[in-house]
Each structure stands twice: as C-alpha cells, then as structure tokens.
Amino acid sequence: MELQLTDAERAFRDEVRAWLEAQLSGRFAHLRGRGGPGDEHYAIEDRLEWGRVMGAAGYNCIAYPKAHGGRGATLTEEVVFNEEYVAAGGPGRIGHIGETLLGPTLIHFGDAAQQERFLPKIVSGEEIWCQGYSEPEAGSDLANLQTKARLVGDEWVLEGQKVWTSMAPWADWCFVLARTDPDAPKHKGISYLLVPMKQPGITIAPIEQITGGAEFAEVFFEGAKTRKELVVGGVNHGWKVAMGTLAFERGGSTLGQQHLFQNELDRVIAAAKRNGAGKDPVLRQRLADAAIRLKIMRLNAMRMLADQSAELSREALISKLYWSHWHRDFGELAMDVLGAESELAESAPYELTAAQKAFLFARSDTIYAGSSQIQRNLIAERGLGLPREPNR
Amino acid sequence: MELTLTDDQQELRRGARRFLAAESSPDKVDAAMKTERGYDPATWQRICEELGWPALTIPEAYEGIGLGPRELYPLMEEMGRHVACAPFFSTVCLGVNALLCAGTEAQKQAHLPAIAAGERTATVAYTEPSGRWDASAIKATATRHGDGYVLRGHKRYVLDGHSADLLVVAARAPGSTGENGVSLFVVPATTAGVTRTWLPTMDQTRKQADVVLDGVRVPADAVMGEPGAGWAPLARTLALAVTALAAEQVGGAEACLELAVEYAKVRKQFGRPIGSFQAIKHKCADMLLLVESARSAALYASLLAAEAVEALGAGGPSAGASAAFAEAASSAKAYCSEAYFHCAGESIQIHGGIGFTWEHPAHLYFKRARSSQTLLGSPAYHRERVASLMDL
Numbered sequence: 001m002e003l004q005l006t007d008a009e010r011a012f013r014d015e016v017r018a019w020l021e022a023q024l025s026g027r028f029a030h031l032r033g034r035g036g037p038g039d040e041h042y043a044i045e046d047r048l049e050w051g052r053v054m055g056a057a058g059y060n061c062i063a064y065p066k067a068h069g070g071r072g073a074t075l076t077e078e079v080v081f082n083e084e085y086v087a088a089g090g091p092g093r094i095g096h097i098g099e100t101l102l103g104p105t106l107i108h109f110g111d112a113a114q115q116e117r118f119l120p121k122i123v124s125g126e127e128i129w130c131q132g133y134s135e136p137e138a139g140s141d142l143a144n145l146q147t148k149a150r151l152v153g154d155e156w157v158l159e160g161q162k163v164w165t166s167m168a169p170w171a172d173w174c175f176v177l178a179r180t181d182p183d184a185p186k187h188k189g190i191s192y193l194l195v196p197m198k199q200p201g202i203t204i205a206p207i208e209q210i211t212g213g214a215e216f217a218e219v220f221f222e223g224a225k226t227r228k229e230l231v232v233g234g235v236n237h238g239w240k241v242a243m244g245t246l247a248f249e250r251g252g253s254t255l256g257q258q259h260l261f262q263n264e265l266d267r268v269i270a271a272a273k274r275n276g277a278g279k280d281p282v283l284r285q286r287l288a289d290a291a292i293r294l295k296i297m298r299l300n301a302m303r304m305l306a307d308q309s310a311e312l313s314r315e316a317l318i319s320k321l322y323w324s325h326w327h328r329d330f331g332e333l334a335m336d337v338l339g340a341e342s343e344l345a346e347s348a349p350y351e352l353t354a355a356q357k358a359f360l361f362a363r364s365d366t367i368y369a370g371s372s373q374i375q376r377n378l379i380a381e382r383g384l385g386l387p388r389e390p391n392r
Numbered sequence: 393m394e395l396t397l398t399d400d401q402q403e404l405r406r407g408a409r410r411f412l413a414a415e416s417s418p419d420k421v422d423a424a425m426k427t428e429r430g431y432d433p434a435t436w437q438r439i440c441e442e443l444g445w446p447a448l449t450i451p452e453a454y455e456g457i458g459l460g461p462r463e464l465y466p467l468m469e470e471m472g473r474h475v476a477c478a479p480f481f482s483t484v485c486l487g488v489n490a491l492l493c494a495g496t497e498a499q500k501q502a503h504l505p506a507i508a509a510g511e512r513t514a515t516v517a518y519t520e521p522s523g524r525w526d527a528s529a530i531k532a533t534a535t536r537h538g539d540g541y542v543l544r545g546h547k548r549y550v551l552d553g554h555s556a557d558l559l560v561v562a563a564r565a566p567g568s569t570g571e572n573g574v575s576l577f578v579v580p581a582t583t584a585g586v587t588r589t590w591l592p593t594m595d596q597t598r599k600q601a602d603v604v605l606d607g608v609r610v611p612a613d614a615v616m617g618e619p620g621a622g623w624a625p626l627a628r629t630l631a632l633a634v635t636a637l638a639a640e641q642v643g644g645a646e647a648c649l650e651l652a653v654e655y656a657k658v659r660k661q662f663g664r665p666i667g668s669f670q671a672i673k674h675k676c677a678d679m680l681l682l683v684e685s686a687r688s689a690a691l692y693a694s695l696l697a698a699e700a701v702e703a704l705g706a707g708g709p710s711a712g713a714s715a716a717f718a719e720a721a722s723s724a725k726a727y728c729s730e731a732y733f734h735c736a737g738e739s740i741q742i743h744g745g746i747g748f749t750w751e752h753p754a755h756l757y758f759k760r761a762r763s764s765q766t767l768l769g770s771p772a773y774h775r776e777r778v779a780s781l782m783d784l
C-alpha cells in the first residue's frame with residue numbers, strides 16, 4: 001500500500017530523490033549501500049563528511065521544529081525522506097544516535113541553553129553522540145546502574161563503567177545515566193548528564209562483535225568531567241528523561257526501515273530465482289511468508305501513523321517485537337536460500353557478504369532497545385493490563 | 393486509503409456486537425450448532441428483517457443497502473467474535489458475491505432482491521471429493537443438451553449445501569482442464585436430479601453438505617455470464633469470500649485473546665494471578681501481536697476488495713488491480729488463519745482444564761479456527777498463490 005501524498009509532499013520527494021541521486025553518483029558514490037549494520041567500519045571519515053554535507057543541505061533532522069534547525073517536517077514527509085534515502089542506497093549514518101535519540105530528548109526535556117548549545121551541531125552533522133546507558137550490572141534492569149557522578153565545584157566528576165556503547169570510538173559526546181544521589185531508591189537519584197568524550201578521564205575499549213566489527217565499546221569513566229549545567233531534566237530526575245529517550249528509540253516510525261528490509265528481501269528473492277531455490281516447495285512457502293509478513297509490518301506502521309492520537313497504541317507497542325523477529329527469521333531464510341554459497345565470505349580476513357551480515361546482525365535486533373522478553377512484558381502490562389513484573 | 397474504521401463502520405460494529413452478544417451467546421450457539429440446519433431460523437429471520445445484514449452488500453438497484461466489503465468488515469469481525477451460527481457466510485460472502493461477479497442482469501434481478509429480503513439463502517458448490525480449492529477441483533461436467541445443459545458430478549464440502557435455497561454450481565465442458573471450460577450455473581436446490589446430504593463436522597458451527605448432480609437439466613439462461621469463462625469470476629468471488637473469512641478470523645482470534653487475558657487476571661495459583669507469570673504473560677503478548685497484525689492484513693484486503701467490487705460495474709478491475717487484490721486476499725487468509733488457530737490453542741492452554749470442557753466456549757473457537765484454516769484453501773495453499781504472484 002502506497003502513502004497518499006499531497007502535491008507539496010510529492011515535490012519534496014522529488015527534490016530529495018534528485019539530491020540523493022546527484023550526491024551518491026558523485027564523490028560519495030562509493031558510500032552507496034555501505035556502512036549499515038555489520039558494516040560500520042566502512043569509510044568512517046567519508047561518512048562523517050557525508051553527515052556534514054547532508055546537514056548543510058538541510059537533510060539532517062528534518063522533523064525537528066524550524067526553531068531548532070529542522071524543517072518541521074510532518075511524519076509523512078519524514079517517512080518519504082526515509083524511503084527515498086533507503087531506495088537511493090544512502091549510507092549508514094554515524095550521527096543517528098544524536099539525531100534520533102538525543103535531539104528529540106533535548107527538544108522535549110532540555111533547557112534553552114542546552115538546546116542552543118547542542119541541537120545546531122547535531123543538525124549540521126558536526127557532533128556525533130553515543131548513548132551511555134548499559135553497564136555490566138545494568139542491562140534490561142537499567143535502573144540498577146552504578147556509575148556515579150559527584151558535584152565538585154562547577155563540575156560533575158564521573159566514576160564507573162558503561163558497556164555496549166555504540167559509536168563510542170567516534171563520538172564527541174555521550175549522554176550518560178549516572179547516580180547523583182547514592183542514598184536514594186533505585187529509580188530516584190539518577191541524572192541524565194551530557195559528557196564530552198574526548199578527555200583524559202575517559203577510556204574507550206572497543207568490543208569485537210559477532211560480525212568481526214567493533215561498533216560498540218566499553219567506556220570507562222575515571223574522574224571524567226562535565227560542566228554543572230549539563231544535566232537534562234534536573235538533578236536526580238534523569239529516569240523519566242531516560243525513559244523518554246527509550247520511547248523515541250522504540251516508538252519511531254519503522255517505515256524507512258521497511259524499505260531497507262524490502263531491499264534485503266528483494267535480493268534474496270532474486271538469488272532464489274537464480275539458484276533454483278525458488279522452485280523448492282518449502283522455500284517458496286518461506287519466501288512468500290516473509291513477503292506477507294513484511295507487507296503486514298508496513299500495514300501495521302500505516303495504522304500506527306493513522307492513529308497518532310493514542311501515544312501507546314497497540315500497533316506501536318508491537319512494532320519492535322514484530323520487526324526484530326521478522327528480521328531474524330529473514331536472516332535464517334537468506335542463508336537457507338543461498339545454501340552452500342551462504343558459507344562463503346566476501347574476502348579474508350573476515351569480510352562478510354551482505355546476507356551474512358544481515359543474518360548475524362539480526363541476532364542483536366531482539367536484544368537491544370528492549371529485548372523481546374522485555375517487549376513482551378511491556379505489551380502484556382501496558383497493552384493488556386496484566387500484572388506488573390516484581391521489583392520495579 | 394484508510395486503514396482505520398470510519399464512524400459508520402464503528403457504528404455497524406457496535407450494533408452487531410449488541411445483537412450477537414445476546415443472540416449468539418455460547419448457550420445459543422450450542423443449541424443452534426446441534427441442529428442439522430445449523431442455525432435458528434427465528435434468529436436468522438430477525439437478522440434479515442431487523443438488521444438487514446443479507447442486504448448489506450447488495451446494490452440498491454436490487455433492493456439492497458448498497459454497501460460493500462469495507463462495511464462488511466466489522467460485521468465479519470463480530471460474527472467471528474461470537475462464532476455466529478447463520479447462513480450468512482454461504483449466502484452473502486459466497487452466493488451474493490458470485491451473483492455480483494458472474495451473474496447476468498436477469499439472474500441478479502431474479503435472486504438478489506429475494507436474498508436481500510431474507511427470503512432466500514444461497515451458496516457456491518464448486519469443491520469436490522478431491523478437497524482441492526483451485527480450478528482443478530472442478531470435475532463435474534456441463535454437457536449441452538438441446539437449449540440447455542445437463543450437469544453431472546459430485547460436489548462436496550459445500551457450505552450450507554443441505555439448507556441453501558439456491559446453488560451456484562461450477563462445472564466444466566467435457567474434456568476441458570484447468571481454468572478453461574469452467575462455467576457457473578444458477579441452480580435452485582429443488583431442481584430434479586440434485587441430491588443434498590448433510591455431512592456432520594467437527595466444527596459444528598459451520599455446516600457442510602454433499603451435493604450430487606445426477607443428470608440435472610438446467611436451461612441455457614442458468615449459465616452465469618459467458619459459458620466456459622466462469623473461472624475468472626469464480627476466482628474473484630473466492631477472493632472476496634476469503635477476505636471476509638479473514639475478518640471473521642480476526643474477530644475470533646481477538647475473542648480468544650480477551651477470554652485468556654480476563655482469565656489470567658483472576659485465576660490465582662501459587663498465591664498470585666497466573667497472568668503475573670511470564671510464561672502466560674508472554675503468550676498473551678504474542679497473541680496481541682498476532683491479532684493486531686492479522687487485523688492490518690484483513691483490513692487492507694477489505695479495502696482492495698471494495699475497489700474490486702466498485703470496478704465490477706466499470707468492466708472489472710485492471711489486471712494489476714486484480715493481482716494486487718488476489719495477493720492481499722491470499723496474504724490475509726494465510727496470516728489470519730494461523731493467527732486465529734494459534735490464539736485459539738493458546739486460549740485453551742491458558743484456561744487449563746476448564747478450557748478442555750464442552751461447557752467453556754474455548755472449544756467453539758478452537759474448532760472454528762481449525763475449520764476456517766482449511767476452508768477456501770489452507771495457509772500453504774494461499775502462500776503458494778502469493779509465491780506465484782511474486783513470479784517465484
């Protein structure tokens with residue numbers, strides 16, 4: 001089902017399409033289709049530059065209000081943009097954590113000074129952010145975090161450790177959840193701090209992932225500092241801000257992502273036609289099933305768009321669980337369709353094919369941004385009113 | 393294209409729910425399904441006279457209400473939710489659609505007003521002992537004889553075939569195969585040579601019959617549309633019926649979810665509601681995902697169905713629109729069938745021993761879910777159709 005576009009939206013789509021086509025045929029041609037999940041290390045410097053060029057052309061953060069440097073784009077325009085971006089093979093965005101997580105959080109919870117200091121550089125692609133939530137003892141149970149921040153004069157001083165921090169090696173800033181009142185109960189006494197990454201008190205240790213890449217890292221804070229006023233939402237009131245950020249992470253429209261999935265599925269269908277797997281009765285069933293479910297993912301998202309009144313509509317609640325499992329099943333299907341060929345990597349030492357990267361990276365889709373088990377808890381409790389988990 | 397229900401559709405839903413909650417309660421379903429006819433004639437009369445449901449999708453030119461698949465959608469959901477026992481599916485979703493897709497002007501004039509008024513029921517007899525659902529199912533023959541035809545063959549699995557007043561019979565020219573040579577005939581059930589036998593079924597809420605055609609003579613004007621070109625309109629009829637069935641499955645699945653959730657909140661074991669155990673909670677969360685996704689699929693199919701019906705007047709839908717509708721209908725049938733069956737099974741599990749009793753309605757849903765999976769083609773059959781439409 002296609003989006004219904006107004007004339008203005010169609011004009012916007014054409015403009016975006018032409019711009020992307022021109023850029024990705026020119027000096028950024030080598031970035032086309034690169035830098036996605038499992039391919040994060042590809043041409044980092046060029047992709048950072050790409051983010052800045054996007055910013056200069058006004059294509060970063062288009063949904064931010066105009067006052068904050070965006071275009072005030074509607075949800076439909078945002079979807080149009082994402083679809084065009086994916087269709088054009090736009091590269092994986094190094095700035096996506098700032099753009100999709102911190103920016104909206106600052107617009108919602110930040111004070112004017114924070115907004116003025118940070119939003120323009122997110123919009124321009126000049127500053128890269130990472131998310132400092134998870135710790136060795138705080139994964140799904142995020143409120144169990146132990147990193148501490150003490151106010152010393154005009155500065156917060158941080159001690160502790162984060163883990164699985166995506167983009168940390170390339171980030172300029174990190175939004176860090178830290179305990180600022182050690183005596184308060186678990187969910188109280190947490191603050192949401194904005195911390196510069198490039199300073200002596202921070203050590204970054206990349207962690208090699210299942211794909212062989214190292215998109216995330218351990219981040220150690222040993223006397224790391226940040227200015228007193230860089231607390232979002234007030235001292236000891238960080239939990240509700242953190243949950244706000246998570247809502248942006250989980251609730252975001254998945255329509256752009258579906259184009260990415262559609263591209264992946266189309267490639268596998270093409271492979272199936274080429275190698276004869278498409279004539280195998282079992283694989284035909286699974287390919288059709290994947291296509292059906294992807295279409296339903298899109299329909300679910302369209303219903304979510306149509307129903308923006310209800311913030312946590314049922315369609316919105318199921319979206320993460322739905323797409324992550326679709327993608328995981330798809331990865332397995334891709335391997336089965338490719339058969340013997342599925343094992344052969346692109347090149348040594350460990351450069352994987354696109355299908356292999358999708359297959360491996362999909363195992364993380366059901367873990368980050370709330371694991372499937374946590375999603376099911378949320379759906380059952382918020383969507384169906386079943387009793388809450390103990391220990392919250 | 394809107395994937396949300398309009399106010400009118402919501403109103404239809406509320407009206408249907410009010411009526412069926414009283415008239416299709418588990419007790420009343422139990423009583424009706426134990427009869428050979430399979431429904432209570434007095435209730436059916438009220439449905440026809442007070443609610444006008446059989447007239448819903450019949451154009452005003454034939455004394456109907458003149459609405460279409462979009463308005464049928466909420467009604468079907470409610471019938472599924474209440475496991476309604478009525479000759480509605482056979483008469484409206486099969487019979488009326490066959491007359492609309494294939495009937496001549498005279499045939500429509502002769503039968504649609506009577507159906508709209510509740511004076512006549514109808515069904516389609518195309519399946520045979522092979523149990524197939526595609527054109528190869530049709531082995532019965534139509535041989536020219538004088539001005540008319542002689543029909544010979546054995547129809548089986550005919551919905552309400554023993555009670556319907558009017559049969560739409562599919563038969564083929566002797567020697568023809570596949571989709572070629574198929575013709576549809578309007579045959580009053582009392583025609584000489586037609587023998588109808590009720591077939592007891594595991595799902596007692598949906599009645600089936602054997603229809604033996606032993607040299608049945610029909611006049612030339614019993615042929616619907618062009619002789620030998622009956623498969624295309626029959627396929628369209630079946631796609632419309634499958635779309636309605638998918639909506640019914642959504643309603644049934646949602647009822648299973650709601651029964652299970654209500655029970656999980658009140659049933660206590662180990663000193664706590666069973667709904668506080670994740671093993672139960674997560675089952676419910678998965679059911680919610682399936683119900684909402686099934687709804688997206690069925691709603692979308694109903695929108696394309698509405699377009700297909702509107703195009704009937706204007707010479708029929710284009711090839712592209714036909715294929716899109718066929719794909720949406722088959723996708724919905726495949727997904728909704730499995731969603732419903734899964735939810736019906738999980739509902740029994742969540743209810744424990746009580747779910748295994750005749751007294752509890754869980755078995756009604758479980759059996760209806762099972763029979764609906766097979767009816768008009770299994771999920772595998774419909775996925776195979778989708779695979780073909782994908783050019784696999």
Ligand SMILES: Cc1cc2nc3c(=O)[nH]c(=O)nc-3n(C[C@H](O)[C@H](O)[C@H](O)COP(=O)(O)OP(=O)(O)OC[C@H]3O[C@@H](n4cnc5c(N)ncnc54)[C@H](O)[C@@H]3O)c2cc1C
Pocket residue numbers: 130131132133134138139140141163164165166167216364367368369370371372373374389670
């Ligand atoms: C690719 C990737 C990128 C990431 N990027 C970031 C990042 O940028 N910043 C950041 O802060 N974090 C990041 N994370 C971390 C991610 O948020 C955590 O992995 C996630 O919250 C799960 O925590 P955990 O790994 O400690 O697993 P655990 O919480 O220990 O979970 C282990 C298992 O137990 C299950 N489980 C836990 N609690 C429950 C419960 N209550 N009920 C039922 N089952 C339960 C889980 O579902 C899981 O199966 C990233 C993770 C990945 C994989």
